Amino acid sequence: MTLSKDADALRAAQMYYLQDLTMDAIARDLRTSRSTVSRLLSAARESGLVQIQIRNPLDTGPELEGMIRRRYNLDVHVVPILGTLNEAETLDRVAMQAARTIGPLVDSNAIIGVAWGSTLSAVSRHLTRKITHDSVIVQLNGAGNMHTTGITYASDIMRRFGSAYGARVEQFPVPAFFDHAATKTAMWNERSVQRVLELQAKMSIAIFGVGSVHADYPSHVYAGGYLDEEDLNALANSDVVGDVATVFFRADGSSDGIVLNERSTGPALAQLRQVRRRICVVSGVSKINGLRGALAARLATDLILDEATARRLVDYEGLTS
Amino acid sequence: MTLSKDADALRAAQMYYLQDLTMDAIARDLRTSRSTVSRLLSAARESGLVQIQIRNPLDTGPELEGMIRRRYNLDVHVVPILGTLNEAETLDRVAMQAARTIGPLVDSNAIIGVAWGSTLSAVSRHLTRKITHDSVIVQLNGAGNMHTTGITYASDIMRRFGSAYGARVEQFPVPAFFDHAATKTAMWNERSVQRVLELQAKMSIAIFGVGSVHADYPSHVYAGGYLDEEDLNALANSDVVGDVATVFFRADGSSDGIVLNERSTGPALAQLRQVRRRICVVSGVSKINGLRGALAARLATDLILDEATARRLVDYEGLTS
DNA sequence: TTCCCTCCTGCACGTTTGTGCATAGTGCTT
DNA sequence: AAGCACTATGCACAAACGTGCAGGAGGGAA
Numbered sequence: 225m226t227l228s229k230d231a232d233a234l235r236a237a238q239m240y241y242l243q244d245l246t247m248d249a250i251a252r253d254l255r256t257s258r259s260t261v262s263r264l265l266s267a268a269r270e271s272g273l274v275q276i277q278i279r280n281p282l283d284t285g286p287e288l289e290g291m292i293r294r295r296y297n298l299d300v301h302v303v304p305i306l307g308t309l310n311e312a313e314t315l316d317r318v319a320m321q322a323a324r325t326i327g328p329l330v331d332s333n334a335i336i337g338v339a340w341g342s343t344l345s346a347v348s349r350h351l352t353r354k355i356t357h358d359s360v361i362v363q364l365n366g367a368g369n370m371h372t373t374g375i376t377y378a379s380d381i382m383r384r385f386g387s388a389y390g391a392r393v394e395q396f397p398v399p400a401f402f403d404h405a406a407t408k409t410a411m412w413n414e415r416s417v418q419r420v421l422e423l424q425a426k427m428s429i430a431i432f433g434v435g436s437v438h439a440d441y442p443s444h445v446y447a448g449g450y451l452d453e454e455d456l457n458a459l460a461n462s463d464v465v466g467d468v469a470t471v472f473f474r475a476d477g478s479s480d481g482i483v484l485n486e487r488s489t490g491p492a493l494a495q496l497r498q499v500r501r502r503i504c505v506v507s508g509v510s511k512i513n514g515l516r517g518a519l520a521a522r523l524a525t526d527l528i529l530d531e532a533t534a535r536r537l538v539d540y541e542g543l544t545s
Numbered sequence: 546m547t548l549s550k551d552a553d554a555l556r557a558a559q560m561y562y563l564q565d566l567t568m569d570a571i572a573r574d575l576r577t578s579r580s581t582v583s584r585l586l587s588a589a590r591e592s593g594l595v596q597i598q599i600r601n602p603l604d605t606g607p608e609l610e611g612m613i614r615r616r617y618n619l620d621v622h623v624v625p626i627l628g629t630l631n632e633a634e635t636l637d638r639v640a641m642q643a644a645r646t647i648g649p650l651v652d653s654n655a656i657i658g659v660a661w662g663s664t665l666s667a668v669s670r671h672l673t674r675k676i677t678h679d680s681v682i683v684q685l686n687g688a689g690n691m692h693t694t695g696i697t698y699a700s701d702i703m704r705r706f707g708s709a710y711g712a713r714v715e716q717f718p719v720p721a722f723f724d725h726a727a728t729k730t731a732m733w734n735e736r737s738v739q740r741v742l743e744l745q746a747k748m749s750i751a752i753f754g755v756g757s758v759h760a761d762y763p764s765h766v767y768a769g770g771y772l773d774e775e776d777l778n779a780l781a782n783s784d785v786v787g788d789v790a791t792v793f794f795r796a797d798g799s800s801d802g803i804v805l806n807e808r809s810t811g812p813a814l815a816q817l818r819q820v821r822r823r824i825c826v827v828s829g830v831s832k833i834n835g836l837r838g839a840l841a842a843r844l845a846t847d848l849i850l851d852e853a854t855a856r857r858l859v860d861y862e863g864l865t866s
Numbered sequence: 867t868t869c870c871c872t873c874c875t876g877c878a879c880g881t882t883t884g885t886g887c888a889t890a891g892t893g894c895t896t
Numbered sequence: 897a898a899g900c901a902c903t904a905t906g907c908a909c910a911a912a913c914g915t916g917c918a919g920g921a922g923g924g925a926a
Contacts, residue, residue, distance in 0.1 A: 234599070235625045241597045242642040243624075246882065253627045257906050262884060275598045276562045278555070304556045304574070321563045567912065578876050583914060
């Protein structure tokens with residue numbers, strides 16, 4: 225039954241997308257109703273059987289993408305956003321497009337590092353399926369905080385990635401920040417932790433958002449009970465502008481001497497830069513400061529962001545350069 | 546103007562295919578009418594800006610494809626065809642799907658050999674655009690016959706390929722068959738011809754149909770004034786079943802001792818087999834004999850054919866193996 | 867300017883498509 | 897066997913879509 229359904233979906237997809245027949249004609253061929261064909265085609269798109277790609281002609285692309293691409297030397301996708309949309313709607317659109325952009329990049333045998341946060345959560349909800357073999361999803365940083373182990377929140381994201389790509393999921397069951405750097409040192413010698421760290425070292429793709437300290441909505445990290453008063457003061461005194469996977473950096477991309485990073489469970493920025501494909505997803509102009517820092521630190525090879533933020537990025541840069 | 550149109554098309558395509566917005570919503574964003582958006586999207590698909598692919602899960606694919614794939618060890622695409630369709634309609638459907646299947650295989654720097662005939666003509670009419678750089682389309686065999694130089698017929702095909710892929714076109718302005726083998730030898734030493742032959746030697750992709758001697762509709766070659774009475778008798782006496790690019794072969798795939806081949810301008814089968822990707826397009830059960838010969842000769846790495854012919858192929862093979 | 871040609875746009879209409887809902891089927895538990 | 901939970905199907909309706917057509921904008925040529 226499920227076999228004949230896949231076969232039907234394939235057949236329907238071929239006839240619809242490759243031969244331009246109407247669903248009605250296909251329904252007659254498959255001896256079923258037109259509605260069923262409509263649903264078959266939905267399923268075919270959803271499951272990645274049908275892949276729709278948009279190649280943007282790199283050279284003639286919209287001004288905005290070209291400027292960002294040249295300035296930062298990375299692959300950028302600007303998500304066009306209708307005039308007035310609230311933050312949540314924008315995030316949803318960006319996430320949808322990010323999910324579809326990521327799809328083609330995921331291959332068999334990939335080791336994919338995934339961060340967590342509201343951005344990643346949104347992305348994970350829009351992933352389209354794609355079958356791969358022997359791929360692994362590995363969590364980039366711990367998600368526990370003072371109140372919860374964070375397991376359910378982060379693991380939902382991980383699980384969705386895993387099932388979209390048919391990949392093994394490796395959780396990272398530690399807090400986002402240790403209370404004492406010494407504990408981290410100790411844990412980092414545990415074999416269970418080392419297995420995760422080794423996977424991280426071999427990542428071929430990393431996917432993350434950015435946190436921004438001065439955002440209108442502070443990111444999860446800054447408001448979710450992960451940091452106490454003292455920590456927040458320390459961040460301010462170190463001129464921190466944002467973070468990626470709970471590792472902090474300044475506006476110029478530097479991160480040396482930020483003590484909180486010694487207690488953070490995310491990958492050192494130098495290590496992150498080793499990853500071949502580093503996909504950064506950003507939605508909302510309030511992340512602009514964090515984003516600038518992340519770009520200064522050369523943390524991303526691919527950037528997906530909404531139009532307003534993109535415009536802000538080039539405007540500002542235009543003034544200072 | 547044309548710039549903003551491309552930009553609009555790109556933007557519209559992103560919103561439509563990646564964000565699932567309605568054309569209405571996109572029209573409002575672009576400050577134009579819904580109709581215009583509909584047309585923009587058509588243009589985007591037509592021009593290859595939007596690419597739709599269907600990956601068939603190799604292992605779970607439909608029975609028919611699996612059997613052919615395993616038996617002949619090649620990549621096969623069976624084109625589903627509605628119950629009763631005449632030859633012309635079938636050819637059109639197969640050609641449409643072939644054109645869309647070929648698209649993704651064409652890369653920059655490719656040298657693409659193209660044969661001619663009713664099949665290739667149909668395929669050429671359905672190509673979707675895809676911009677490549679420094680690609681070349683090279684004609685596989687001459688098209689002249691006793692009555693015409695064949696220039697217009699074959700060159701239309703070539704030109705369509707060339708403009709679909711933004712490629713340079715190299716015609717092969719010789720007859721399909723020389724009257725005397727000696728003339729061929731002489732011509733083959735001409736530098737203008739050698740340039741074409743050298744290109745053929747470097748082909749990375751070859752695209753061709755098959756001719757079948759006993760077809761209900763004999764192919765172009767057998768009925769178009771290319772061969773005289775004597776030639777046809779010679780073919781019959783040599784047990785020829787079909788041809789690819791006016792090079793003939795027997796049911797077992799052999800071609801040695803077929804004298805007509807010495808006067809043919811198509812590439813020797815041994816040379817054709819050197820090409821990495823050899824795409825064979827077949828429509829209509831009457832080509833079954835020629836097709837079997839071509840497969841026996843291992844001329845194809847990729848086969849695109851209609852469902853009825855595919856079924857006939859495995860049925861017959863099932864009996865004899 | 868005026869005419870003519872071509873290309874582009876929006877409207878209006880008929881067609882095609884998505885989807886809520888009621889129903890029928892399927893498999894699992896008791 | 898009966899009950900239950902869940903999924904798949906077709907119907908009917910509303911929404912979304914493609915396209916012929918008529919009008920309008922541009923751009924030479926006379």
